[in-house]
Amino acid sequence: xxxxxxxxxxxxxxxxxxxxxxxxxxxxxxxxxxxxxxxxxxxxxxxxxxxxxxxxxxxxxxxxxxxxxxxxxxxxxxxxxxxxxxxxxxxxxxxxxxxxxxxxxxxxxxxxxxxxxxxxxxxxxxxxxxxxxxxxxxxxxxxxxxxxxxxxxxxxxxxxxxxxxxxxxxxxxxxxxxxxxxxxxxxxxxxxxxxxxxxxxxxxxxxxxxx
Amino acid sequence: xxxxxxxxxxxxxxxxxxxxxxxxxxxxxxxxxxxxxxxxxxxxxxxxxxxxxxxxxxxxxxxxxxxxxxxxxxxxxxxxxxxxxxxxxxxxxxxxxxxxxxxxxxxxxxxxxxxxxxxxxxxxxxxxxxxxxxxxxxxxxxxxxxxxxxxxxxxxxxxxxxxxxxxxxxxxxxxxxxxxxxxxxxxxxxxxxxxxxxxxxxxxxxxxxxx
Numbered sequence: 228x229x230x231x232x233x234x235x236x237x238x239x240x241x242x243x244x245x246x247x248x249x250x251x252x253x254x255x256x257x258x259x260x261x262x263x264x265x266x267x268x269x270x271x272x273x274x275x276x277x278x279x280x281x282x283x284x285x286x287x288x289x290x291x292x293x294x295x296x297x298x299x300x301x302x303x304x305x306x307x308x309x310x311x312x313x314x315x316x317x318x319x320x321x322x323x324x325x326x327x328x329x330x331x332x333x334x335x336x337x338x339x340x341x342x343x344x345x346x347x348x349x350x351x352x353x354x355x356x357x358x359x360x361x362x363x364x365x366x367x368x369x370x371x372x373x374x375x376x377x378x379x380x381x382x383x384x385x386x387x388x389x390x391x392x393x394x395x396x397x398x399x400x401x402x403x404x405x406x407x408x409x410x411x412x413x414x415x416x417x418x419x420x421x422x423x424x425x426x427x428x429x430x431x432x433x434x435x436x437x438x
Numbered sequence: 439x440x441x442x443x444x445x446x447x448x449x450x451x452x453x454x455x456x457x458x459x460x461x462x463x464x465x466x467x468x469x470x471x472x473x474x475x476x477x478x479x480x481x482x483x484x485x486x487x488x489x490x491x492x493x494x495x496x497x498x499x500x501x502x503x504x505x506x507x508x509x510x511x512x513x514x515x516x517x518x519x520x521x522x523x524x525x526x527x528x529x530x531x532x533x534x535x536x537x538x539x540x541x542x543x544x545x546x547x548x549x550x551x552x553x554x555x556x557x558x559x560x561x562x563x564x565x566x567x568x569x570x571x572x573x574x575x576x577x578x579x580x581x582x583x584x585x586x587x588x589x590x591x592x593x594x595x596x597x598x599x600x601x602x603x604x605x606x607x608x609x610x611x612x613x614x615x616x617x618x619x620x621x622x623x624x625x626x627x628x629x630x631x632x633x634x635x636x637x638x639x640x641x642x643x644x645x646x647x648x649x
Contacts, residue, residue: 424576
């Protein structure tokens with residue numbers, strides 16, 4: 228049975244922490260480019276993408292549901308209605324590759340999870356979505372481990388920097404320039420972002436200012 | 439033949455970007471705790487640890503060589519003298535696990551590499567260390583890919599957030615509290631660091647101030 232890849236998405240005014248380097252229209256286009264990269268990866272891994280959008284949104288080739296309530300509320304409402312195994316994957320993971328999705332889907336545990344930087348949950352695969360309760364936001368990785376324990380199900384933590392790298396802040400953009408191969412990288416380059424080596428870690432800097 | 443695990447280490451006044459939250463003595467003890475975690479992992483993976491220290495240093499159970507010149511200079515001096523396959527692994531990778539080292543060592547390529555956050559090189563495995571030139575500091579991951587190309591050898595990029603997570607800044611400490619299992623975590627806890635959820639990402643905060 229095809230795995231549903233549930234992708235929460237905020238089309239309007241997303242990624243506010245990037246406001247210093249991108250206009251709202253640019254952030255919206257960038258969020259869409261990252262979504263494109265995630266959709267391409269889950270499709271290549273054989274999943275059915277289902278976009279869970281905070282506002283009405285059209286995405287050719289993928290079903291979209293709209294739920295304007297909070298992330299946890301909307302996920303916990305939709306999860307029990309899904310036909311079977313479900314991957315919840317965030318839309319801001321532009322380094323994702325199909326083979327990492329496959330690693331998640333082939334777990335011998337009941338749940339596989341990839342933590343995000345700072346203790347979030349970037350992707351979680353649920354063989355039985357009815358035996359789970361989404362508890363996102365600060366520290367969700369540790370909270371989800373507890374939820375699994377509560378339901379008495381096994382968890383495998385998947386060790387992937389590509390799925391660990393969620394993009395929220397300016398400092399995250401360099402990762403896309405270094406390791407990205409998709410539309411997100413292409414979009415950053417079109418905006419004039421380039422790598423600038425400094426202080427041991429490389430930063431992304433924008434040559435051409437946003438208008 | 440046993441793989442040499444070459445671990446560059448700076449015992450005196452290391453990790454200066456942590457000066458805001460740790461005294462020099464604490465940073466030195468913390469750097470040692472991280473080194474302990476790395477040595478334990480490479481030993482468990484069957485490697486022979488060889489510490490390349492910037493100043494004279496005694497580490498029970500591991501050979502130590504001293505070279506006060508720069509990182510690249512000291513690595514490029516020692517690499518051609520080593521007996522065979524060599525892993526260069528940084529000492530500030532407290533999330534490392536033996537199974538990731540094994541993944542690196544079992545590559546079918548000539549070189550396997552794990553990028554650090556911001557484009558560094560956290561670990562690199564060289565089947566033939568004579569056919570390599572270390573080029574660390576800003577952007578070394580991309581530079582090392584070019585070095586491999588120059589030498590005409592194949593490279594596998596290993597996707598691991600545990601080895602991707604090098605510890606330089608305050609923001610990195612939370613990763614140890616969340617995912618660490620070794621001496622580094624133990625040491626941070628002994629200093630009074632604890633997780634504090636804020637702004638979507640979890641931060642490490644120190645309850646008890648350094649004296």
